[in-house]
Amino acid sequence: ENVLTQSPGTLSLSPGERATLSCRASQSVSSSYLAWYQQKPGQAPRLLIYGASSRATGIPDRFSGSGSGTDFTLTISRLESEDSAVYYCQQYGSTYTFGPGTKVEI
Amino acid sequence: EVQLVESGGGLVQPGGSLRLSCAASGFTFSRYWMHWVRQTPTKGLVWVSRINSDGSTTNYADSVKGRFSISRDNAKNTLYLQMNSLSAEDTAVYYCARLSVTTGGVAFDVWGQGTMVTVSS
Secondary structure (H helix, E strand, O other), rough: OOOOOEEEEEEEOOOOOOOOEEEEEEEEOOOHHHHEEEEEOOOOOEEEEOOEEOOOOOOOOEEEEEEEEEEEEEEEEOOOHHHHHHEEEEEOOOOOOOOOOOEOOO | EEEEEEEEEEOOOOOOOEEEEEEOOOOHHOOOOOEEEEEEOOEEEEEEEOOOOOOEEEEEOEEEEEEEOOOOEOOEEEEEEEEOOOOOOHOEEEEEEEEEOOEEEEEEEOOOOOOEEEOOO
């Protein structure tokens, strides 16, 4: 199983700042199969990024994804208060796995 | 509006059974692979099962294999998860999710609101 590790566990920033979230895989991941999700309390996850760097429909351009192989990054360029949430990376290889999440506090 | 709505969760005793449903609307349900994902505070998001578009292929996480059964009724636009021999470790919020496959990548692009399953005596 491809284990995903996310860092940091919690990120506390101010509005307007830049957030950089890391996702590291224990085995190489095809970029096509790496996605990022946002989850707010009491809500289902929402797709932000697919294919490592493509924004999902309706996602603001302040969200961007990058990376390849075993190291991937989600960047939120100008934080807004509504971005407070937990962010998960997810991969598909032989099975589907999710990272433990990074909590972003604003 | 593209939507998935789960139902069927609740409190069940250890060893019991439960069937979850996921009603789809706003898209051509029969064209998509569908999945179940569960979430707990301790284990986070965990993939449970998937079924292909016509229901002929199913796969399961090792933790539920032999106990859970995924199925679908494309005429009713509904996905199901039959859960048997439940234990406390199956306590979770269960989400159904649509898998989107494009040239750009593969991801769960639509999620239901989740249904809570609690296994306890």
